[in-house]
Amino acid sequence: MAHYLLALSLAAFSVMFVVWRLQCREWERLCEVLRQTKERNHQLEHERNRAQEEIFRRLQEDRQLNEEKFQFQAQLAEYEKYSTLAQLALGAAHGINNPLLGIQSHLELELKSAGNPDQRWEIEQCIAGTKRISATLRGLVNYARPGPLVLSKLSLHRLVADTLSFLEGQPALRGKRTLNKVPESLPHILVDSNQLSQVLMNLLINAAEATPDGGMIAISARQLASTNSTEIQVSDTGTGIPPDVLPHVFEPFFTTKTGKGTGLGLSISATYVRRNKGDIRIDSVWKQGTTVTITLPTGQDEAQNTEARAEVIGANFQ
Numbered sequence: 001m002a003h004y005l006l007a008l009s010l011a012a013f014s015v016m017f018v019v020w021r022l023q024c025r026e027w028e029r030l031c032e033v034l035r036q037t038k039e040r041n042h043q044l045e046h047e048r049n050r051a052q053e054e055i056f057r058r059l060q061e062d063r064q065l066n067e068e069k070f071q072f073q074a075q076l077a078e079y080e081k082y083s084t085l086a087q088l089a090l091g092a093a094h095g096i097n098n099p100l101l102g103i104q105s106h107l108e109l110e111l112k113s114a115g116n117p118d119q120r121w122e123i124e125q126c127i128a129g130t131k132r133i134s135a136t137l138r139g140l141v142n143y144a145r146p147g148p149l150v151l152s153k154l155s156l157h158r159l160v161a162d163t164l165s166f167l168e169g170q171p172a173l174r175g176k177r178t179l180n181k182v183p184e185s186l187p188h189i190l191v192d193s194n195q196l197s198q199v200l201m202n203l204l205i206n207a208a209e210a211t212p213d214g215g216m217i218a219i220s221a222r223q224l225a226s227t228n229s230t231e232i233q234v235s236d237t238g239t240g241i242p243p244d245v246l247p248h249v250f251e252p253f254f255t256t257k258t259g260k261g262t263g264l265g266l267s268i269s270a271t272y273v274r275r276n277k278g279d280i281r282i283d284s285v286w287k288q289g290t291t292v293t294i295t296l297p298t299g300q301d302e303a304q305n306t307e308a309r310a311e312v313i314g315a316n317f318q
Helices: 002-113 117-144 156-166 193-210 265-275
Strands: 151-154 177-181 189-192 216-224 229-236 279-285 289-297 309-313
Touching: 002 117, 151 156, 156 177, 156 193, 156 216, 189 193, 189 289, 193 216, 193 229, 193 265, 193 289, 265 279
Parallel strands: 151 309, 177 216
Antiparallel strands: 151 189, 216 229, 229 289, 279 289
């Protein structure tokens, strides 16, 4: 009987052991399946994230391409407008300037023989009007068809000094302090001296007209070694430019000088700066002052270097 129970116990234990091993193997199999499922889910999630990133990247590229397309179309429309303006400007200048010179000469002769003060005042007003029309025509021609670049290496400190000296007697600068903060040691730059001097004169006169008596106008410059360029700044302590006006200052014929300005000064200045491979921007705080920043390359490309003169010269103020 005891042997029978022992045998039965061993058999039961063997069965239980076999069942336990089978359950362990099944558990290991299920764990392996679960691990593979997790890895697969992780891989699928990774692929989903990559697909989402790719879709987002392509959407960004499409949005950027659309923005560039709109910008290009806007620039093209702007260029077409300026091209039309150039043709109109040249036609107007040719058709108006010669008769205008004759009218001005006749008025000047009338002024010499006029004895009545009222009559003289009327003639002087007519002469001033013809001069203003002539200045507008010159501005149109300069804007529509700037002269060819005549590049030369020049000292910026000397150019600024000559410009300030030339403008010293201008009524707009009377009662204002002008400072030349350009270092004499600043490296020479290769630029069209006549065009740059016209830009500086225009900026100085604009600054003077916006600056009350006792205010200050300063020109400074520094070399930007990281970009191999020179930065010029014309700053004033004037009234500044209203925020709603600032975005329009470089537009042709836009002016706040009612009855005085032609609205071409800054447009021509920007054209000259761009022709010299530079950039111009205006920063202004209303009722505090304005700073105009011009960035010009220290040297031009080889194609332009062949047209340059090697000597150091100042501005041509004629």
